[in-house]
Amino acid sequence: MKWPSEVRLDRGARVLTLRWPDGNELTIGHAQLREACPCAECRRLRLGGDVVRAAQGLTVTDLQSMGYGMQIVFSDGHARGIYPWTYLAQLA
Numbered sequence: 001m002k003w004p005s006e007v008r009l010d011r012g013a014r015v016l017t018l019r020w021p022d023g024n025e026l027t028i029g030h031a032q033l034r035e036a037c038p039c040a041e042c043r044r045l046r047l048g049g050d051v052v053r054a055a056q057g058l059t060v061t062d063l064q065s066m067g068y069g070m071q072i073v074f075s076d077g078h079a080r081g082i083y084p085w086t087y088l089a090q091l092a
């Protein structure tokens, strides 16, 4: 699997940028990440037909590397989602 060579968190612009070893960069908005949270709780909401909505002004406050991806902590306190690199690549 491809791993990014660099992960940049821009709280001002509210985007996350992943740079891959081939030089490609992906940029994903913080709200989009929150709304696509892959944790069991958010997945269950989406399966039930609900939409996971990011609060206005929501930001990513912390990132924890998990090897195959990363755990993303949001300003609304939600921190259950572990985002595999392949999932992030699909979102961008």
Ligand SMILES: [Zn+2]
Pocket: 037, 038, 039, 040, 041, 042, 043, 078, 080, 081
């Ligand atoms: Zn979630």
